[in-house]
Amino acid sequence: MKHLGTGIGWRPEIADAVERMPGVDWVEAVAENLCPGHLPDSLLRLRERGVTVVPHGVSLGLGGADRPDETRLAALAERAQLLGSPLVTEHIAFVRAGGPLTASQPLEAGHLLPVPRTRDALDVLCENVRIAQDALPVPLAVENIAALISWPGEEMTEGQFLYELVERTGVRLLIDVANLHTNHVNRGEDPAKALDELPVEAIAYVHVAGGFERDGVWHDSHAHPVPEPVLAILSDLAARVSPPGVLLERDENFPAPEELERELAAIRERVRTKAPVSGESATVTAPDAGATEPVPDPVAAPDPARQRLALAQTAFLSALVAGTPAPEGFDRARLAVQSRALTGKRADVVAKVAPELPEILGASYRPEFFAYAQARPMSGGYRRDAMDFAERLLLAGQPEDAEARGALTRWWLERSGPAPLDARPVTRWLRAARFALRRG
Numbered sequence: 001m002k003h004l005g006t007g008i009g010w011r012p013e014i015a016d017a018v019e020r021m022p023g024v025d026w027v028e029a030v031a032e033n034l035c036p037g038h039l040p041d042s043l044l045r046l047r048e049r050g051v052t053v054v055p056h057g058v059s060l061g062l063g064g065a066d067r068p069d070e071t072r073l074a075a076l077a078e079r080a081q082l083l084g085s086p087l088v089t090e091h092i093a094f095v096r097a098g099g100p101l102t103a104s105q106p107l108e109a110g111h112l113l114p115v116p117r118t119r120d121a122l123d124v125l126c127e128n129v130r131i132a133q134d135a136l137p138v139p140l141a142v143e144n145i146a147a148l149i150s151w152p153g154e155e156m157t158e159g160q161f162l163y164e165l166v167e168r169t170g171v172r173l174l175i176d177v178a179n180l181h182t183n184h185v186n187r188g189e190d191p192a193k194a195l196d197e198l199p200v201e202a203i204a205y206v207h208v209a210g211g212f213e214r215d216g217v218w219h220d221s222h223a224h225p226v227p228e229p230v231l232a233i234l235s236d237l238a239a240r241v242s243p244p245g246v247l248l249e250r251d252e253n254f255p256a257p258e259e260l261e262r263e264l265a266a267i268r269e270r271v272r273t274k275a276p277v278s279g280e281s282a283t284v285t286a287p288d289a290g291a292t293e294p295v296p297d298p299v300a301a302p303d304p305a306r307q308r309l310a311l312a313q314t315a316f317l318s319a320l321v322a323g324t325p326a327p328e329g330f331d332r333a334r335l336a337v338q339s340r341a342l343t344g345k346r347a348d349v350v351a352k353v354a355p356e357l358p359e360i361l362g363a364s365y366r367p368e369f370f371a372y373a374q375a376r377p378m379s380g381g382y383r384r385d386a387m388d389f390a391e392r393l394l395l396a397g398q399p400e401d402a403e404a405r406g407a408l409t410r411w412w413l414e415r416s417g418p419a420p421l422d423a424r425p426v427t428r429w430l431r432a433a434r435f436a437l438r439r440g
Helices: 012-020 041-048 070-083 119-135 158-169 177-187 191-197 228-240 257-274 303-321 332-353 356-375 382-395 402-416 425-439
Strands: 005-009 026-030 052-056 088-091 094-099 104-113 140-143 172-176 203-208 212-214 217-219 245-248
Touching: 005 257, 012 041, 012 257, 026 041, 026 245, 041 052, 052 070, 070 088, 070 119, 094 303, 104 303, 104 332, 119 140, 119 158, 119 303, 140 203, 158 172, 158 191, 172 177, 177 191, 177 203, 177 217, 177 228, 191 228, 203 228, 217 332, 228 257, 245 257, 303 332, 332 356, 332 382, 356 382, 356 402, 382 402
Parallel strands: 005 026, 005 245, 026 052, 052 088, 088 140, 140 172, 172 203, 203 245
Antiparallel strands: 094 104, 212 217
């Protein structure tokens, strides 16, 4: 595996600072935020200097019941080739559910959700990983995620689940030590036990990030300093194996460059001082998952497994975003926390992709969006979500302020295109509004 060194997550908000930071060996960029024909000049300059750039996918949903989308896979492959990347990374998570496998409305989470650690889920994940590996021009590494809640009836620990995934597919691992800490606080899982069971020799690199605790729940925010418990887990991992790369993630609330440099220095020091003695390697044995027979290695997950997983994930996601009853065995209080967190993130992202909306609506933006989201699960992207939100407000005669309502109408019309969306009453109303605005 290529030695990466110490890196930082590249984000447009800190692009200039990253270019000037000493000791940055590589960067990671969110794949979906990169347009192949218009790569940011900052990334191009870093590449020209020999800095490795790794595309990090967030929307593939390898842990979902459906097979990976060919278009998303092709886009990820294209970005890896354009950047000359040694590998690409994604998550062990699902991000959407519903659709043909369940004959129900497609639902989008807008967030990475945990996969149940069951045999069905493992079979489906293994096949999905193989499909992705075949479609990508470079090796794939998959990341463990943070979660607020646990699935009932799980059959394996996280370490056991990841060990079998690696054994059956040969996929590399991206281990996020901040996520191990999150799962320790939220689900009572021991990070040391997880590291004991992991195939540490399969680690491609490591993520380190910050978060915060509120009411006994740890939120993996990527917007706060890295806390000592996360650094302690990094030290534990580095004492077992020398990771090829370690990367600091920060997505929001960016501090001064000097603070980021101090965090990078602390991360570098933990890895350096805890590294195993030269020539020494960790001994890894297969964890006991309670089975004595050989681990099955099917070519493809049976359709019944996909359908069972689809039904379970759809019921779970529907409870989070559509207000349906919580599936049996789930912690209802934690589901409510997760549901609010998803809606909050949805509102934040819509505000980023359509910044005019909070400007037009002011303080009423978030309460209005929360009311909209409770009645309208997301089934498309965030830009579609922004349009639907504005349409709902206009249909209801909102906002009450005539000037704001006029601004929102103009915003919607400018983005809806010349053709009506469909035959709903809003089409006739907005067609009339468009005509009136043109005459004015």
